[in-house]
Amino acid sequence: MAGLLALLFFEAGWDAGDFIRYGLESLSHRGEYGTVCFRAGGRVKCVEYAGRMSDVGDSAVAAWLDSSSRDLQVAEGEFLALICDRPSKHVGEVADVLEKALTSTRTHVELPKLLGELAGVDIPSFVALSSRGELVAWRSSSGLTPLTVGSYGFDMAVVSSESPAIEALDADVKKHLDPGEGLYMSRRLVRTFRTPPICECGTCLLELLHTARHDSIVDGVSVYEFRKALGWELGKYLRSQVDAVVGIPEAAIPYAVGLSQRTGAKFEVGFVAGARSARSLLKRDIRNKVAIAHLKLNPVGRALEGRRVAVVDNIVVTGYTLKTASQILRYRVGVSELHALIASPKIARPCPYGVVGLDAESLIAAHLDSKSIERFLEVDSLTWLGEDDLERVARSFRLKLCGKCLGKDTLGGG
Amino acid sequence: MKVLLIGSGGREHALAKLITSSQDGVRLYVLSDYNNPGLGMEAEGTGGRLFVGPTTSPQLAVEVASKVSPDLVVVGPEEPQFHGVADSLRERGYIVFGAGNRCSRVERDKAFARQLLWKYGIRGRLNFSAFSSLEEVERFVKFVSDVVVKPARQVGGKGVRVVKDTKAYLSGVKSRVKARIAEEVFRELAGHGDSEFKVLVEQRVDGVEYTAQVITDGSYVLPLPLVQDYPHAFELDLGFKTGGMGSISGPGHLLPFINQEEYETTTAVVREVLSRLQEEVGDSYRGAFAGQMMLTGLWGPTIIEFYSRFGDPELSCLLPRVESGFLEALDRAARGALAGAKLSIAEDSVSVVKAVAPAGYPVSKGDASGHPVAVDEVRIRELGCHLLYASVEVGTDGRLYTKGSRAFEVVCHAGSYDEAYRLSELAASYITSLDGWPLFHRSDVGSRWLIEGRARLAERVRTIYRSKQARGTLGESPDLWVLGEGVAPNQLSSTAR
Numbered sequence: 001m002a003g004l005l006a007l008l009f010f011e012a013g014w015d016a017g018d019f020i021r022y023g024l025e026s027l028s029h030r031g032e033y034g035t036v037c038f039r040a041g042g043r044v045k046c047v048e049y050a051g052r053m054s055d056v057g058d059s060a061v062a063a064w065l066d067s068s069s070r071d072l073q074v075a076e077g078e079f080l081a082l083i084c085d086r087p088s089k090h091v092g093e094v095a096d097v098l099e100k101a102l103t104s105t106r107t108h109v110e111l112p113k114l115l116g117e118l119a120g121v122d123i124p125s126f127v128a129l130s131s132r133g134e135l136v137a138w139r140s141s142s143g144l145t146p147l148t149v150g151s152y153g154f155d156m157a158v159v160s161s162e163s164p165a166i167e168a169l170d171a172d173v174k175k176h177l178d179p180g181e182g183l184y185m186s187r188r189l190v191r192t193f194r195t196p197p198i199c200e201c202g203t204c205l206l207e208l209l210h211t212a213r214h215d216s217i218v219d220g221v222s223v224y225e226f227r228k229a230l231g232w233e234l235g236k237y238l239r240s241q242v243d244a245v246v247g248i249p250e251a252a253i254p255y256a257v258g259l260s261q262r263t264g265a266k267f268e269v270g271f272v273a274g275a276r277s278a279r280s281l282l283k284r285d286i287r288n289k290v291a292i293a294h295l296k297l298n299p300v301g302r303a304l305e306g307r308r309v310a311v312v313d314n315i316v317v318t319g320y321t322l323k324t325a326s327q328i329l330r331y332r333v334g335v336s337e338l339h340a341l342i343a344s345p346k347i348a349r350p351c352p353y354g355v356v357g358l359d360a361e362s363l364i365a366a367h368l369d370s371k372s373i374e375r376f377l378e379v380d381s382l383t384w385l386g387e388d389d390l391e392r393v394a395r396s397f398r399l400k401l402c403g404k405c406l407g408k409d410t411l412g413g414g
Numbered sequence: 415m416k417v418l419l420i421g422s423g424g425r426e427h428a429l430a431k432l433i434t435s436s437q438d439g440v441r442l443y444v445l446s447d448y449n450n451p452g453l454g455m456e457a458e459g460t461g462g463r464l465f466v467g468p469t470t471s472p473q474l475a476v477e478v479a480s481k482v483s484p485d486l487v488v489v490g491p492e493e494p495q496f497h498g499v500a501d502s503l504r505e506r507g508y509i510v511f512g513a514g515n516r517c518s519r520v521e522r523d524k525a526f527a528r529q530l531l532w533k534y535g536i537r538g539r540l541n542f543s544a545f546s547s548l549e550e551v552e553r554f555v556k557f558v559s560d561v562v563v564k565p566a567r568q569v570g571g572k573g574v575r576v577v578k579d580t581k582a583y584l585s586g587v588k589s590r591v592k593a594r595i596a597e598e599v600f601r602e603l604a605g606h607g608d609s610e611f612k613v614l615v616e617q618r619v620d621g622v623e624y625t626a627q628v629i630t631d632g633s634y635v636l637p638l639p640l641v642q643d644y645p646h647a648f649e650l651d652l653g654f655k656t657g658g659m660g661s662i663s664g665p666g667h668l669l670p671f672i673n674q675e676e677y678e679t680t681t682a683v684v685r686e687v688l689s690r691l692q693e694e695v696g697d698s699y700r701g702a703f704a705g706q707m708m709l710t711g712l713w714g715p716t717i718i719e720f721y722s723r724f725g726d727p728e729l730s731c732l733l734p735r736v737e738s739g740f741l742e743a744l745d746r747a748a749r750g751a752l753a754g755a756k757l758s759i760a761e762d763s764v765s766v767v768k769a770v771a772p773a774g775y776p777v778s779k780g781d782a783s784g785h786p787v788a789v790d791e792v793r794i795r796e797l798g799c800h801l802l803y804a805s806v807e808v809g810t811d812g813r814l815y816t817k818g819s820r821a822f823e824v825v826c827h828a829g830s831y832d833e834a835y836r837l838s839e840l841a842a843s844y845i846t847s848l849d850g851w852p853l854f855h856r857s858d859v860g861s862r863w864l865i866e867g868r869a870r871l872a873e874r875v876r877t878i879y880r881s882k883q884a885r886g887t888l889g890e891s892p893d894l895w896v897l898g899e900g901v902a903p904n905q906l907s908s909t910a911r
Contacts, residue, residue, distance in 0.1 A: 010653045010777075011575070013594045018587050105850055153576035154646065154655045155591075170578045174650040175863075183650075188781070189773045189852055190648030 001211050001356050002065045002073060002085045003030030006127035006159040008135045008185050009058040016060045017053035019169050024049055024062055026165040030211065031064030035074060037081035043131050044081040046074060059135055061127040079131050084124035085145050085161060087354050094123055102130050108184055108191040116195045122353060127159060135185045142201040143179025144355055144402055146218050150174055157185055162216045176219050202400040202410040204355045209314050209344050210251055221397045224254050230343045231258020233389040238263050240339050240381060243307035246270025248325055249296050255343040256312040265310060268303045293324035301333045308337040315344045319364040319376060326378050340379040345387045347405045358405060415440050418482050420469050420499060421490025422446040424804030424823045425726035428733045429490055430456035436741030443482045445469055452803025469494045472502035479508055486745050488512060492568060492723050496522045511748040516695040518722035525566045525611040527720050534690045538683050538717040540619065541891055544611035548600050551613045555592035559585065562616045563595045565602060567609035573599050574655055578618060617891060621710035621875045622671055622868050625728045626680045629743050630688055631752035632698035636743055637681050639667040639735060639759055641728040647776060649858045656776045660859030663731040664764035670865050671872035672709065680707055680715045700748050711878030713889045727767045727823050733800055734827035735760045765827040766834040766860030769820040770845045773852040779818030786813045786848035787821060799826040799841040835860035
């Protein structure tokens with residue numbers, strides 16, 4: 001679930017530094033450790049991202065990662081730097097294969113062939129840079145995580161995990177890569193290539209539900225519209241009269257908007273985030289999760305005091321964020337009723353692909369029944385979106401989603 | 415009928431095929447800069463021959479014409495026009511299809527073309543400023559933002575750089591790059607003394623590009639079907655500007671993303687430009703003319719460039735779609751008797767062109783030159799496609815060698831884009847490198863994915879320009895609000911009118 005970014009300038013005269021900086025800033029919700037790899041002194045080198053960048057040259061790859069899994073996501077040698085968007089024990093093997101393909105005389109033939117020969121190995125999406133200034137970007141054959149290509153005039157190509165990073169660089173989105181589709185780029189040549197599919201996995205459900213920015217387009221689907229549609233579906237389950245609908249910032253806002261539009265209950269800005277931060281879901285440490293919840297949940301008390309409130313969240317993993325919100329609304333703001341609505345079904349299984357670091361022990365829905373969770377959260381009612389609702393909405397957007405964390409293979413399609 | 419064709423590349427090969435297939439008894443002669451085997455075969459197939467020599471030399475053109483005694487001379491590219499080849503031939507009484515030096519100024523001198531648009535208030539014009547001194551342009555680009563920087567003289571489509579600049583946090587680096595581009599353009603134009611201005615800085619617009627080509631005798635204008643060409647070197651619209659890596663055309667005279675009303679507006683613009691141009695330069699325009707257009711939110715049909723000739727690979731795209739009447743149209747235009755001429759177009763068909771180039775094109779032409787290549791023309795013909803020889807010549811060993819630019823074009827047509835695309839991809843696969851040097855083509859040109867993307871973009875800009883039209887502000891760029899000074903007109907519109 002890291003945020004990948006790759007840039008290559010075709011025309012001379014540019015330094016990628018500012019572009020890496022503002023591209024990464026656009027992806028900062030996707031990790032806490034930023035890394036940037038570029039060419040220097042005839043080799044590639046990777047450094048920790050620390051804000052301003054200069055003398056980066058005409059090409060670079062970069063990412064936001066979970067610092068604890070850096071070694072499973074980054075392979076760095078003199079000739080090649082490779083960054084995967086999720087941990088993989090095969091990262092070194094993939095880097096070796098890439099180096100072999102890039103140093104062969106028929107790179108564009110060897111690339112898909114050699115990657116294809118790793119059949120059976122679930123290779124994450126990656127971006128890679130060689131010391132000769134060649135850039136390779138490839139979307140995993142599983143298709144779990146997206147990768148989008150953009151261009152800036154005649155001058156630059158950019159690849160990113162999310163489309164807003166491309167727009168932030170004044171570039172235009174050109175294509176959402178298909179599963180197994182890759183790009184080899186140098187100043188002399190660009191080739192697309194494809195590797196055979198290894199599964200019909202679908203796009204990670206959590207990418208659409210949680211990780212991507214609202215202004216992202218994932219595989220041609222507007223994330224905001226998708227989230228609002230789920231909120232609309234969720235609206236049919238609101239049985240109680242409420243005076244206000246609030247969303248947990250900022251990921252759950254579109255769901256609350258959708259629910260408000262369906263039910264007619266007024267949408268209110270219930271919380272203001274006090275600081276920018278990565279998605280709390282990405283945090284494995286409970287104290288970090290709660291700390292982030294406290295940072296992003298400063299209530300707009302007067303708007304809600306004494307009122308009946310529906311609080312909408314997109315997903316419940318440990319339950320700590322929603323618990324924190326309910327504590328704040330009940331005891332600091334003083335709401336008279338609190339109804340929690342979750343715009344997804346229960347997440348009760350860990351991710352088998354390591355896209356999101358969900359471990360079975362921390363999943364509240366894997367351990368407690370709904371009544372117990374309701375009591376833990378101290379809410380008057382707790383409602384989850386049904387799997388059939390999610391299935392219907394995904395189909396209406398022609399999205400095929402991975403549903404392993406729900407205990408299903410896939411959802412939607414068409 | 416004896417026809418002398420002047421020019422060397424893929425466009426001329428398309429012209430040769432269109433000319434020789436128009437009627438029986440055509441004998442084709444070609445003056446080419448190099449031994450293009452496609453042109454040689456076309457000429458020899460009619461009992462004519464290929465002459466090799468500089469196509470920009472009026473003396474050589476006259477010399478060849480005197481040997482051949484052609485009934486018609488067709489001047490394909492722009493550089494011979496700029497060098498007065500058409501004029502020299504006309505002065506000696508030859509019937510010539512191709513703009514003379516004065517009329518071709520509309521392509522050669524970009525500042526002149528834009529001044530013409532502004533002088534006569536022609537619809538679809540963009541704000542611009544033209545510069546003859548480097549210091550001036552360097553000062554200017556420090557405070558203009560969202561622009562295209564172009565050489566003020568046509569240099570084979572080179573040097574045009576789009577510097578989109580809508581994010582203030584990236585403006586610093588972009589200002590420096592704009593100044594650097596201006597310097598490069600000055601260097602590039604150092605050898606050309608035929609243009610008062612060196613650099614144009616023009617308002618950048620977004621939208622869908624297309625080319626409107628016409629044949630004219632100066633008073634009558636015969637519009638050809640619209641074509642879209644793809645200037646980016648690489649797939650997904652990535653990379654350098656090239657002369658065009660492919661094109662699509664059809665069905666009918668439209669494109670899947672340009673409607674009838676936009677086509678008619680475009681044709682009206684082209685007619686008016688031709689009329690005003692002749693008034694301005696005092697010469698009659700007998701030849702091909704093309705408007706490189708873009709459907710934008712500013713105007714709808716908007717003028718990006720003019721060509722005083724057929725586009726390449728735009729003309730190639732029409733090769734399988736023109737059923738009859740092509741040579742007659744050229745001949746009548748050259749004689750000033752085009753009125754009433756008709757071209758028969760295969761209305762229901764569509765065509766896809768793909769250029770195949772050696773790696774290194776367009777920036778490292780040295781690296782891209784001298785590589786042996788092979789083409790299975792029989793297989794390409796079996797697909798019903800045409801093969802055009804462009805920047806490729808026969809070596810002393812009888813093999814084909816790249817010359818650094820687009821080497822071949824394959825031209826395929828069908829009843830649908832899906833089928834034409836499939837054929838064009840197959841056809842391109844029959845061109846192979848013999849020394850392992852990579853060849854490339856754009857596998858996305860003609861694909862449903864790319865066409866649908868263009869259609870979505872066209873729909874978006876259509877909404878914008880119709881909204882401006884309804885508010886009566888079509889073509890108006892927003893004024894600027896300068897703190898402490900008040901409202902100021904768009905910076906680009908203030909000079910060089």
